[in-house]
Amino acid sequence: MRLEMRDVSKSFGPTRALEGVSLAVDGGEIRALIGENGAGKSTLMKILSGAIRPDTGTITLDGEPFAPSGPRQARDRGVAMIYQEIALAPDLTVEANIMLGRELSTYGLVRGRAHRRIVRETLELLDHPDIHPAIKVRSLSIGAQQLVEIARALTANARVLVLDEPTSSLTGRDAERLFQLVERLRDRGMAIVYISHFLEESRRIAQTFTVLRDGKNAADGLLAQTSEEAIIAAMVGRDLNELFPQVPRTIGEPILDLRDVALHPESQSGLVLHRGEVVGLAGLVGAGRTSLLRAIYGLDPVRTGVVRVAGYPARNAGPAERIRQGVGFASEDRKTEGLALSRSIEDNITLSALDRHSQRGFLRLGQRRAEAAELMRKLAVKARGPRERVGNLSGGNQQKVALARLLHQHAHVFLLDEPTRGIDVGSKAEIYRMIGEQAAQGAAILIASSYLPELFGVCDRIAVMSRGRIFPARPTHEWTEHKVMELATQLSS
Template sequence: MNATTDATPQTLLSMRRISKRFGATQALSDVSLDAYAGHVLALIGENGAGKSTLMKILSGAHKPDSGEMLLNGQPFLPAGPHAARTAGVAIVYQELNLAPDLSVEDNVMLGMEQSRFGCVRTTAQRKQVSAALDLLGHPQLTPDRRVGGLSIGAQQLVEIARALVSNARVVVFDEPTSSLPQQDVKRLFEIIRRLQSQGIAIIYISHFLEEIREVADQYLVLRDGQMAGAGRLTDSSDANIVSLMVGRDVDTLFPEVPHSVGEPVLRVAELTGRKSPQSVSFEVRKGEIFGLFGLVGAGRTETLRHVFGLDRAVAGSVTVNGRLYPPRPSARIQSGLGYVSEDRKGEGLAQALSIEDNLTLSRLKPYAKVGLLGWKNRRQTARQWMQQLRVKALHPGQTVGKLSGGNQQKIAIARILHQQAEILLLDEPTRGIDVGTKADIYRLMGELAAAGKTIIFVSSYVPELMAVCDTIGVMSKGRLLDVRSVSQWTETDILSVAISS
């Protein structure tokens, strides 16, 4: 990183040649990072590039295999998150870690309670909390409010207040805007500038380039656990940074597979759930790849879950090839739908079961003879799918949990292909997987569409939607606001519809 042009910025945090390995995956190799007082460093990279591992090492949640860290020039190797926090490193996580039933004050001081003889020193503590909240300047934030009743944006500020009371010198923001409405984003940026002026070093993790340009001074790009590039934002173009992130030409990442679009096969009308979706209507045609974009919480996942019958709809209908089916996954599977969950660990796959078990679970009938299951056929089928989708695994009996994210995703997709789904509902299928596998999945989607399958592709990453889809719909707050064919959209159009309310 070249910072010598600046008027001698003070290096607060320095991470040197950090490496970390989890089993067979090298999560980080030789990554170095410098954060300067009063500066904002953007940490950029795709999901799975190693950003969160690096931050977990900084917070003491993981130990590095090699490399060293210096905080204020002193060697720094926190034993755990609490040690890191007392040393002056605070992290504001994407998923908020708050106790919803406690008050704002209790949350802010959790683990840092000021006490004398085991009793909380209420007045001293209140003073400290109030000072922090004043700096944040949000009307909803008073020390006695119950945190569970606050908006997401205000909850995030509680996390920031936590960083402030611990006298943090380095504050990390982990994709802070991914779930925020527009006005809260503006407020957040103001707060970041205020922290900056107090001489705090800020690390800002995001993959929205526009945001990064607005708040950050320097950038560091990670790809597959390695440093792909670093420098000053004013010195590099967007295209430059994107190619550093992706590591290859856009053409080879998104292989174009020609496919043609036919008659409508799936019709969703006025679909309404308890909270979201809100009266969502659209139709998807045979051989079409239909993209669904929105920020976190926009209701894309909920829409897919309702279409698949996982959640009960309050109103509206889902018609497949002109027929209605009962709102149960088993019936929807019969209608030709297949769903790949965004949450591979929690829902998508049974991590402790074997590849063949996961792959065939949704369609075991063909293997049952007189009620008894044949193992050989199942193993054979699993092996065929593994070869077809180029799954890297030892054998079909291997536990799914031991595969990499990308290979797990291929098994999840193989399952709905094996269950002979004609309409594939793919929820963030490329999240958290390596670039090579991403390209595989994009190509597979194209090939499936060319073979007459229909795909609904939910994603938070606009470039992949623009490259792969025929049609894109944009959701916000549970509503489907706009559906256009891909040629009618620009990246900025999509974003501005997504953040409009």
């Protein structure tokens, strides 16, 4: 089995998503596909799954041309995808999900007995007979749901398996089980493409790698013979100092006190943020980083303890009061929570502090627009003007609008949840610069991120979270990626 893509290009309107990309993987090989968000990995996956067609280039499976017209056909040819987000119907049973689209039937009625036999045998071959076929998928853990997806791929005669960041929501032990399973499939002759931006994870599982950057091949080779620095440089395509501009700053007095706040019964955070300080929160998806930020901001209840903002009464408050206290929060989910996509840039920037522009309940539109335009200039938001719909902007510019809102409300405590997820390298550098400038002007910044190079690049201190527990923050230079991951996955059984 050999999957080969040669000189594949794809444009969406003026945007060139892929430009002459080549990729080959043989049976018995696991190839890591590495790249930043927006490098073209997901476009490549969509082409393989048949969701979109390449403009130019050829794809062959064992020498035969492969141009699937849809997901169904790709599956029939033996190419299966495991997406980062679980693609199962939660209200259907394990059995119905695995057989979905390939049911065996007599006169339209499902042959339940035959289904259960196939499903049971497949789950046994995956060494997981403990997943009951008649259980609804909704009630399974994420790890078990992923196994159901793999089982679905296997019953569909998959010979090429593409996994897209499959460990992003798994605990350490589940991830290790997944690695062992993937290795067994490789040993049986499957060709596997493993997409990830965790370098250590890629090294753990894959032998060969391909780096994509801005839709082009940036590097290719054997992982064992390539240094970490070389891969990062290929991914980012620029000097690391250029990506993380250093703004000189001094650490001031404490401003946000979370010492006794806890999401976990046995673990108080012990965290105090100072003016002029950038603190990172590392951890796996589901470790509680988002819950912590939301609890500080008052979107979720604080389980135990009190959030103290310097100069204000110590009590747990809702978002309106936090905004008055100078606390700002940028959601990880800018499309559904962070921004009102159908509204204009100026509406989005000024929404959290509209009273600044109102007089007896009426808005001073000119003043509001001028201020929004000023912030757009400051953050280099690329748009036609303050009245443009936010939904029309690119991901990077949307994120800048979300952050401009925090500047507009004069926040001096920034709670940023995955502030650079899914945006281009240029916007990232601008956001890092903004973070540095705000800290230099005396703001305290708390960043939750799954992207470790970013935390290492911008933070003064890093704290690791695991299953609701917060480990003490330590200066960044005392950490290594390995130490962080060790702690993040340690308690996750």
